[in-house]
Amino acid sequence: MRKSTKLALAFAALAGAVGTTAYAENNASAKMRDSMMARLDKAMSDSDGAITFDQFSDAMNARLKKLVAANGGKLTVAQLADALEKARFERMARRIIARYDTRGDGTLTTDDITSRQKKVFAMLDKNNDGKIEKGELPKGGRHHRQWDDEGNDGGVQ
Secondary structure (H helix, E strand, C coil): CCHHHHHHHHHHHHHHHHHHHHHHHHCHHHHHHHHHHHHHHHHHHHCCCCCCHHHHHHHHHHHHHHHHHHCCCCCCHHHHHHHHHHHHHHHHHHHHHHHHCCCCCCCCCHHHHHHHHHHHHHHHCCCCCCCCCHHHCCCCCCCCCCCCCCCCCCCCC
């Protein structure tokens, strides 16, 4: 495989990872609302359909309160930013490993990465000649495509 093709494929993989992050951030507000409602629903079901302020407060801010307590009762912007960044990157890492992990053991190996790349390459090589030509690349207004484990792009043309 030519060096330029390898670089192009590496760039495409990186762009997919970055695009996944951008998509996740665009939907953060809806996910936060859904998460909040799920926590409230759980608190209410645990309390026969009604909750007190203390139960509401615990359901809404348990993680935040733990962070404050872990930092001596005060949380700075930097400490909160570090905790949020760590949580975001851990979620992203879990998604990447889930996408690539062929054995289901929660680890990522070079064989997993190669296997995933072979699937995507085979999908892009529409004429099965062992090369991806410019005409075989996806077209459309989207900046990235979210490929599933079977190499489908969700019907996006």
